[in-house]
Amino acid sequence: MPTRSPILELTAAGLFCPAGGFHVDPWAPVERAIITHAHSDHARPGSASYLTAAEGVEVLRTRIPGASIEGVPHGELRDLGGVRVSLHPAGHVLGSAQVRIEHRGEVWVVSGDYKLDPDPTTRSFEPVRCHVFVSECTFGLPVYRWGDPSREIARLRAWRRRCREEGRDAVIAAYSLGKAQRILASLAEDDGPILVHGAIRPMCEVYRSCGVRLPELLPATREVARSHRGRSLVIAPPSAIGGSWMRGFPDASRAAASGWMLVRGVRRRRGLEEGFVVSDHADFPGLERAIAATGCEVVLLTHGFVEPLAAHLRTRGLDARPLATRFGEDEEAAWRGAGTEPASDGTAVEEADLLAEPSAEVEP
Amino acid sequence: MSVRAFASLVTDLAATTSSSRRVERLVHHLRGAAPPDAALAAWFLLGNRLRRAVRVGELRAWVAEEANLSEALVAACHDHVGDLAETLALLVPDPPVDVPDVPLEALVEVGLRTLATATPTRRREIVLAQWSRLDRASIFAYHKLLTGAFRVGVARGLVVRAIAAALEVDEATLDDRLAGGFEPTQEGWLALARPLDPAEIARRPRPFQLAQALPEGAIAGGRVAAGDDALLEGGGADLGPVDRWLVEPKWDGARAQLIRRGDPILWSRGEGRLDGSFPEVLDAARTLPPGCVLDGEVLLWAGDRPRPFSSLQRRLGVERHAPGLFDEDEARFVAFDLLELAGEDIRSRPLGERRAALESLLARLDAKGSIRLSERLRPLDWAEADLLRRGARERGVEGLMLKRLEAPYEGGRPRGSWWKWKVDPRVIDAVLVHAQAGHGRRAGLLTDYTLALRDGESLVPVAKAYSGLSDAELVEVDRILRRTIVGRRGPVRIVEPSLVFEIAFEGVQRSTRHRSGLAVRFPRILRWRRDKTPADADALATLAAMADADRRSEP
Numbered sequence A: 001m002p003t004r005s006p007i008l009e010l011t012a013a014g015l016f017c018p019a020g021g022f023h024v025d026p027w028a029p030v031e032r033a034i035i036t037h038a039h040s041d042h043a044r045p046g047s048a049s050y051l052t053a054a055e056g057v058e059v060l061r062t063r064i065p066g067a068s069i070e071g072v073p074h075g076e077l078r079d080l081g082g083v084r085v086s087l088h089p090a091g092h093v094l095g096s097a098q099v100r101i102e103h104r105g106e107v108w109v110v111s112g113d114y115k116l117d118p119d120p121t122t123r124s125f126e127p128v129r130c131h132v133f134v135s136e137c138t139f140g141l142p143v144y145r146w147g148d149p150s151r152e153i154a155r156l157r158a159w160r161r162r163c164r165e166e167g168r169d170a171v172i173a174a175y176s177l178g179k180a181q182r183i184l185a186s187l188a189e190d191d192g193p194i195l196v197h198g199a200i201r202p203m204c205e206v207y208r209s210c211g212v213r214l215p216e217l218l219p220a221t222r223e224v225a226r227s228h229r230g231r232s233l234v235i236a237p238p239s240a241i242g243g244s245w246m247r248g249f250p251d252a253s254r255a256a257a258s259g260w261m262l263v264r265g266v267r268r269r270r271g272l273e274e275g276f277v278v279s280d281h282a283d284f285p286g287l288e289r290a291i292a293a294t295g296c297e298v299v300l301l302t303h304g305f306v307e308p309l310a311a312h313l314r315t316r317g318l319d320a321r322p323l324a325t326r327f328g329e330d331e332e333a334a335w336r337g338a339g340t341e342p343a344s345d346g347t348a349v350e351e352a353d354l355l356a357e358p359s360a361e362v363e364p
Numbered sequence B: 001m002s003v004r005a006f007a008s009l010v011t012d013l014a015a016t017t018s019s020s021r022r023v024e025r026l027v028h029h030l031r032g033a034a035p036p037d038a039a040l041a042a043w044f045l046l047g048n049r050l051r052r053a054v055r056v057g058e059l060r061a062w063v064a065e066e067a068n069l070s071e072a073l074v075a076a077c078h079d080h081v082g083d084l085a086e087t088l089a090l091l092v093p094d095p096p097v098d099v100p101d102v103p104l105e106a107l108v109e110v111g112l113r114t115l116a117t118a119t120p121t122r123r124r125e126i127v128l129a130q131w132s133r134l135d136r137a138s139i140f141a142y143h144k145l146l147t148g149a150f151r152v153g154v155a156r157g158l159v160v161r162a163i164a165a166a167l168e169v170d171e172a173t174l175d176d177r178l179a180g181g182f183e184p185t186q187e188g189w190l191a192l193a194r195p196l197d198p199a200e201i202a203r204r205p206r207p208f209q210l211a212q213a214l215p216e217g218a219i220a221g222g223r224v225a226a227g228d229d230a231l232l233e234g235g236g237a238d239l240g241p242v243d244r245w246l247v248e249p250k251w252d253g254a255r256a257q258l259i260r261r262g263d264p265i266l267w268s269r270g271e272g273r274l275d276g277s278f279p280e281v282l283d284a285a286r287t288l289p290p291g292c293v294l295d296g297e298v299l300l301w302a303g304d305r306p307r308p309f310s311s312l313q314r315r316l317g318v319e320r321h322a323p324g325l326f327d328e329d330e331a332r333f334v335a336f337d338l339l340e341l342a343g344e345d346i347r348s349r350p351l352g353e354r355r356a357a358l359e360s361l362l363a364r365l366d367a368k369g370s371i372r373l374s375e376r377l378r379p380l381d382w383a384e385a386d387l388l389r390r391g392a393r394e395r396g397v398e399g400l401m402l403k404r405l406e407a408p409y410e411g412g413r414p415r416g417s418w419w420k421w422k423v424d425p426r427v428i429d430a431v432l433v434h435a436q437a438g439h440g441r442r443a444g445l446l447t448d449y450t451l452a453l454r455d456g457e458s459l460v461p462v463a464k465a466y467s468g469l470s471d472a473e474l475v476e477v478d479r480i481l482r483r484t485i486v487g488r489r490g491p492v493r494i495v496e497p498s499l500v501f502e503i504a505f506e507g508v509q510r511s512t513r514h515r516s517g518l519a520v521r522f523p524r525i526l527r528w529r530r531d532k533t534p535a536d537a538d539a540l541a542t543l544a545a546m547a548d549a550d551r552r553s554e555p
Helices: A054-063 A149-166 A179-186 A201-209 A222-227 A244-248 A264-269 A284-294 A306-315 A331-336 A349-355 B003-015 B019-032 B035-045 B056-067 B071-081 B084-091 B104-117 B120-133 B136-146 B156-167 B171-178 B186-192 B198-203 B279-285 B351-363 B382-390 B471-483 B540-552
Strands: A009-011 A014-017 A022-024 A032-034 A049-053 A069-072 A078-080 A083-089 A097-103 A106-110 A132-137 A170-173 A194-196 A233-236 A253-257 A274-276 A298-304 A319-322 B245-249 B254-260 B265-268 B292-302 B330-341 B371-373 B399-404 B418-422 B426-437 B446-455 B458-465 B485-489 B492-495 B500-505 B507-510 B518-521 B524-528
Touching: A049 A054, A049 A083, A054 A069, A054 A201, A132 A284, A149 A170, A149 A179, A149 A253, A149 A274, A179 A194, A179 A201, A179 A233, A222 A244, A264 A274, A264 B003, A284 A306, A298 A306, A306 A319, A306 B071, B003 B019, B003 B035, B003 B104, B003 B136, B019 B035, B019 B156, B035 B104, B035 B156, B035 B186, B056 B071, B056 B084, B056 B120, B071 B084, B084 B136, B104 B120, B104 B136, B120 B136, B156 B171, B171 B186, B245 B351, B254 B279, B254 B330, B265 B279, B279 B330, B279 B371, B330 B351, B351 B371, B382 B399, B426 B458, B426 B471, B426 B540, B446 B471, B446 B500, B446 B540, B458 B500, B458 B518, B458 B540, B471 B485, B471 B492, B500 B518, B507 B540, B518 B540
Parallel strands: A022 A032, A032 A049, A049 A069, A106 A132, A132 A298, A170 A233, A170 A253, A194 A233, A253 A274, A298 A319, B330 B371
Antiparallel strands: A009 A014, A014 A022, A078 A083, A083 A097, A097 A106, B245 B399, B254 B265, B254 B292, B292 B330, B399 B418, B426 B446, B426 B492, B426 B500, B446 B458, B485 B492, B500 B524, B507 B518
């Protein structure tokens, strides 16, 4: 660990770079915010100016309308007060990025959220060499190991066909930014008719305008639902699945696409018939691999199973420490209903807020 | 049925909540299976289990070693997932792709039965060999069988219905055949589909008739109070006059049939044959004329008062009577129904007739012997019946049984024919002090609570409770608890005392094995007292006074 003052420090507003005068994914309004991706726990309104990956500008503008947003192509260097900043693909959702920060020969990388699996809607994760890696660890327990995502998609389509044969609607819960579009992009026209909840549709249009191909989508209104009763595939945010909105789909089969679906208890608690393990986060081996690929000396872990993963990485000879942030309040976390808790030393207390029901979804 | 098919059946059953779909899946799988596999699948689904041959600690250690993880990390995973079998299945390193499927019978034979006699080293080899040849879903099913915690949340009745359909046997007939249990073998399975041989029939009990629970405050002037109709599903909104019912104490013993067709057999509903545990009852049964079957409860007595069910534990599981072993207490079979008389099945006759036959049968026996007639209470009206119920605790029974005098004896839980009407539970307000993650549907949520009462300045744990809150409340409590954790001991989280719950329980006794000095029976949560703080909770002395009051009422 370098002895100089750190490149990033934790302030009341979030991760701050004193030398460069900017915050990364601040949770309070600041002068200059660099945004890794547009999920509501990373991109909050109120800052004077935003910098994000060029491919993510439209997505971010949809989430924070009226904000002053500048886009930077992946890999392009920016000089901010003598600090060299560049953004690199994180593979999480459209336009997501890791933030590389270099100052006086020392390099820090803030991962944002990331995954290593292929995804037709976003650029793949690229490891970036650094001294200090600030990594998420949403799925930082070894029980979380994803299989081949294309097999889960195949299972999803088989479930959808089975439902149609039984004359039942198939309703699947998926996060409105990223997961929903990733699933949709993996479907074919013959999976239709595909109905989309009102909270998801606007983001599908943004994805289309950014060149992502999606199948034909119908609005999931009562009228449309009625005219396709018993044969529609419906995509909705997790918060809608348990609510009164579902009355429009009597006797529907309910499913969800999320990394949390790996655990039966989560599926059963929600009364889901099927769970598809499709995550936009790295699984445990993925976290280990990504962290190793950075060649970092220090890894700071945020949102997720911080303590167990840090202890595990220390047994592997890495200097791993917890870092208390307010990231992780997105819908992936909302599926869990439980999981992480405040670390015994009082760090990561904000993790307690993850234990929310799906109402944690904030729609613009 | 292959292991993979069995695993997918288990997954299917957990996924659907519709009873008819569950039965459909069961029938489909049982029909398609070879008899030895179908037998095993049905046997496990009926809730039977093999004796656990591997310790949980061993499994955790082997997984840690194979996956190259610390045991602490494996423990953190277990805390998070909640279910051990599932945790371990998720941690076992991926087996090679395209492993061939295995018949269920082969897995049970090689992977389970051989463990019982194996050395620790050999046990490890056996378990690891299964890991390397099963896919993940199958490993989960294997672990479920291995840890003996095989519960898929499918009611026995549904499994029986499915077996009946798969074997094309009438459901009641099948229930009769299953009553004595069945061997999970090809022979056992095929035997379910054909009539039993007479020698076997002579050993089997009749399917037990069970009672429905009468909801709290359900009877007002003989009418089931409005609003409770849904609970009773229309099955007797009006109980009619009290003299249409046989009113008896609800005994707190082991339900059993005393079968005196030839040599007497005592068959308990929960434990199978109990002949060895209650030799004095068997001896007394030899004085009954052959050809009869009695239904009743086995209890231990102290003087003229029955002892609680827990006192039976020492006797259960004893296979052969050793002289002198049971001298200090007296077992009695308290008979309340007669199913066969002089070799004739009389179950279709009304209860009134059966009761009269039972009374005259027992009148010939020694009145102070080990077989007694269950007392018939004769309240004049429902108000008096309610008084009798309220006084049940003082008499060492759990409440009243109400049995319709015109009704025949039917296996299972027929509607509106037998009611159990329990004494009101005791109630205290207690403070949540520790919590632990639950299992199954509650996995990952802190739902298993330790509750405490005030004792001066300190809080003394008195009960653990797992049930009573809605799913929404469980999530809300979980959130509060996780913010107020002040320490941990293994999987247990110690929390800042802030939440108060109303706890109901059946009774309380002095105990030297509990820190509080008191043992409560069947504690469960009635409701969350959001209006109360720990300072408003009950004192330990209040609970102690309840224990002493119960004891004073003993002779």
